[in-house]
Amino acid sequence: xxxxxxxxxxxxxxxxxxxxxxxxxxxxxxxxxxxxxxxxxxxxxxxxxxxxxxxxxxxxxxxxxxxxxxxxxxxxxxxxxxxxxxxxxxxxxxxxxxxxxxxxxxxxxxxxxxxxxxxxxxxxxxxxxxxxxxxxxxxxxxxxxxxxxxxxxxxxxxxxxxxxxxxxxxxxxxxxxxxxxxxxxxxxxxxxxxxxxxxxxxxxxxxxxxxxxxxxxxxxxxxxxxxxxxxxxxxxxxxxxxxxxxxxxxxxxxxxxxxxxxxxxxxxxxxxxxxxxxxxxxxxxxxxxxxxxxxxxxxxx
Amino acid sequence: xxxxxxxxxxxxxxxxxxxxxxxxxxxxxxxxxxxxxxxxxxxxxxxxxxxxxxxxxxxxxxxxxxxxxxxxxxxxxxxxxxxxxxxxxxxxxxxxxxxxxxxxxxxxxxxxxxxxxxxxxxxxxxxxxxxxxxxxxxxxxxxxxxxxxxxxxxxxxxxxxxxxxxxxxxxxxxxxxxxxxxxxxxxxxxxxxxxxxxxxxxxxxxxxxxxxxxxxxxxxxxxxxxxxxxxxxxxxxxxxxxxxxxxxxxxxxxxxxxxxxxxxxxxxxxxxxxxxxxxxxxxxxxxxxxxxxxxxxxxxxxxxxxxxxxxxxxxxxxxxxxxxxxxxxxxxxxxxxxxxxxxxxxxxxxxxxxxxxxx
Numbered sequence: 157x158x159x160x161x162x163x164x165x166x167x168x169x170x171x172x173x174x175x176x177x178x179x180x181x182x183x184x185x186x187x188x189x190x191x192x193x194x195x196x197x198x199x200x201x202x203x204x205x206x207x208x209x210x211x212x213x214x215x216x217x218x219x220x221x222x223x224x225x226x227x228x229x230x231x232x233x234x235x236x237x238x239x240x241x242x243x244x245x246x247x248x249x250x251x252x253x254x255x256x257x258x259x260x261x262x263x264x265x266x267x268x269x270x271x272x273x274x275x276x277x278x279x280x281x282x283x284x285x286x287x288x289x290x291x292x293x294x295x296x297x298x299x300x301x302x303x304x305x306x307x308x309x310x311x312x313x314x315x316x317x318x319x320x321x322x323x324x325x326x327x328x329x330x331x332x333x334x335x336x337x338x339x340x341x342x343x344x345x346x347x348x349x350x351x352x353x354x355x356x357x358x359x360x361x362x363x364x365x366x367x368x369x370x371x372x373x374x375x376x377x378x379x380x381x382x383x384x385x386x387x388x389x390x391x392x393x394x395x396x397x398x399x400x401x402x403x404x405x406x407x408x409x410x411x412x413x414x415x416x417x418x419x420x421x422x423x424x425x426x427x428x429x430x431x432x433x434x435x436x437x438x439x440x441x442x443x444x445x446x447x448x449x450x451x452x453x454x455x456x457x
Numbered sequence: 458x459x460x461x462x463x464x465x466x467x468x469x470x471x472x473x474x475x476x477x478x479x480x481x482x483x484x485x486x487x488x489x490x491x492x493x494x495x496x497x498x499x500x501x502x503x504x505x506x507x508x509x510x511x512x513x514x515x516x517x518x519x520x521x522x523x524x525x526x527x528x529x530x531x532x533x534x535x536x537x538x539x540x541x542x543x544x545x546x547x548x549x550x551x552x553x554x555x556x557x558x559x560x561x562x563x564x565x566x567x568x569x570x571x572x573x574x575x576x577x578x579x580x581x582x583x584x585x586x587x588x589x590x591x592x593x594x595x596x597x598x599x600x601x602x603x604x605x606x607x608x609x610x611x612x613x614x615x616x617x618x619x620x621x622x623x624x625x626x627x628x629x630x631x632x633x634x635x636x637x638x639x640x641x642x643x644x645x646x647x648x649x650x651x652x653x654x655x656x657x658x659x660x661x662x663x664x665x666x667x668x669x670x671x672x673x674x675x676x677x678x679x680x681x682x683x684x685x686x687x688x689x690x691x692x693x694x695x696x697x698x699x700x701x702x703x704x705x706x707x708x709x710x711x712x713x714x715x716x717x718x719x720x721x722x723x724x725x726x727x728x729x730x731x732x733x734x735x736x737x738x739x740x741x742x743x744x745x746x747x748x749x750x751x752x753x754x755x756x757x758x759x760x761x762x763x764x765x766x767x768x769x770x771x772x773x774x775x776x777x778x779x780x781x782x783x784x785x786x787x788x789x790x791x792x793x794x795x796x797x798x799x800x801x802x803x804x805x806x807x808x809x810x811x812x813x814x815x816x
Contacts, residue, residue: 343546345544346548348513348540348542349540349546349548351533352513352533352539352560354534354560354563354611355559356563359562363559364548367550368549368550
């Protein structure tokens with residue numbers, strides 16, 4: 157009986173396992189192997205030997221990689237908490253306007269179904285020094301000096317602010333959707349009880365909604381942290397292939413991987429890309445483990 | 458402090474725009490310091506009335522007063538009420554202590570005092586040992602008591618309980634209803650509780666209010682309401698087993714069921730509906746009474762015997778059901794198939810008009 161069930165289980169899993177083997181496990185293992193090659197030429201499929209940590213050490217000595225690390229971490233550590241907080245606030249706000257709820261839910265979900273490269277280009281126009289909406293608004297508010305956000309004279313700071321605004325905006329949609337449906341699963345009686353218990357709106361949010369939503373908040377923070385660590389589309393969308401001003405100032409880890417992967421003619425570059433991809437993979441795993449451990453203490457139920 | 462409701466009306470509109478009057482022009486005064494049971498079948502508007510008092514629902518018409526203080530337009534947090542929800546609504550992520558403390562924190566009661574009051578409340582409901590547990594680590598009865606403590610800790614003017622016992626098993630229900638009675642006595646707080654269980658309401662209430670279709674049928678001390686129901690609905694709703702109801706006529710001062718005289722009356726001749734409590738049917742040992750039946754089933758439980766009589770005839774005068782019941786002393790030793798003559802205790806017989814009103 158038991159063996160029969162096992163056999164069936166494997167059968168049902170087979171299609172998924174096959175696809176995952178081809179598109180996930182094989183590339184992952186292959187990336188590992190490639191990261192140990194020396195002087196790898198992908199077009200000729202030839203190598204000059206093996207090295208255990210050579211490629212990794214080269215990357216770690218590459219200032220561009222550290223620039224990518226810095227940008228990626230700034231994006232992850234700022235955009236994730238900010239977008240979680242904003243989307244929670246919006247979801248709570250949506251709940252209190254039941255009549256327009258459906259309409260705004262659609263409005264907020266639109267960014268999710270639009271192409272981020274296209275939206276990035278729209279944002280690039282908004283952040284334009286002379287014709288952009290952002291500077292126009294700032295001028296109206298009394299800030300006279302036009303800021304060059306992402307143009308030829310822009311600094312790392314202004315570019316990062318623009319990128320963060322874009323990233324947060326883009327990632328709100330999915331979070332609002334998940335939080336809204338999560339809140340619908342919270343028993344209405346807790347809110348009635350809180351009303352009877354004279355809890356203020358802020359207290360209700362802080363001590364009832366957030367704790368009861370904590371499993372979902374954890375899920376969102378893990379997935380969006382992983383998503384932010386893989387930031388790439390938003391950078392290309394906003395800054396184009398130059399990746400910022402000066403070139404590569406807004407580079408992220410994935411952009412770094414892609415940059416080296418694209419240099420097929422240069423021997424060994426492909427291995428740098430593989431090695432940096434593995435580093436990103438390890439960082440991602442470490443983050444998930446940390447968040448999982450934190451959740452055991454902080455997440456209720 | 459008493460609770461006064463004047464012309465209170467709540468209308469719900471369903472999806473197909475049909476309006477339902479859940480509570481219809483209710484005038485009711487709940488006396489200060491009493492434990493009142495709001496009783497009725499499901500959908501009768503008793504819970505709606507409770508939530509109107511709490512302020513979680515807003516009336517379409519009418520006013521509510523707590524003493525001299527009109528609260529009709531006040532939000533729930535301003536009314537000074539404690540409410541125990543049907544499934545308790547304890548915050549699952551708080552400990553018992555945090556649950557009880559929560560209202561005090563919201564009212565900015567000084568820390569030391571809040572701590573003291575939380576402990577006193579826990580003691581009142583007998584949970585001072587459980588303060589650091591989470592609700593899911595408690596039994597249903599204990600959760601119930603935490604909910605009561607949370608409701609009482611802020612010293613509300615009124616305590617409201619929504620079906621407080623319906624989520625408990627039978628044994629715990631008996632225990633908890635005594636507990637509620639005790640807590641109410643000790644605190645002397647005006648308490649309203651909602652239930653569909655007439656036995657529960659009658660056993661602990663100082664007074665009961667029977668509702669049907671959003672309208673109050675009768676209010677009074679449980680035994681008074683049981684002994685003097687104003688209409689057929691109240692008579693049928695109170696008492697277990699239910700009152701036996703027959704078609705009957707009054708002819709020349711005699712009350713007749715199927716031509717058999719069961720009592721005398723001063724009412725004029727007319728068609729009536731006759732209700733006889735099961736305990737009002739007594740065995741006539743002289744066998745002279747014309748009111749006789751063949752017994753179908755006998756259930757003896759301790760001191761009482763329940764006789765069950767099936768009525769098969771097509772033109773039966775028995776209303777609603779196919780059987781009726783009599784509760785007699787066990788010493789009678791009656792067996793199925795015996796033919797028993799009954800006499801009817803006059804005070805256990807109620808005569809209603811065809812419109813259901815008590816005559």
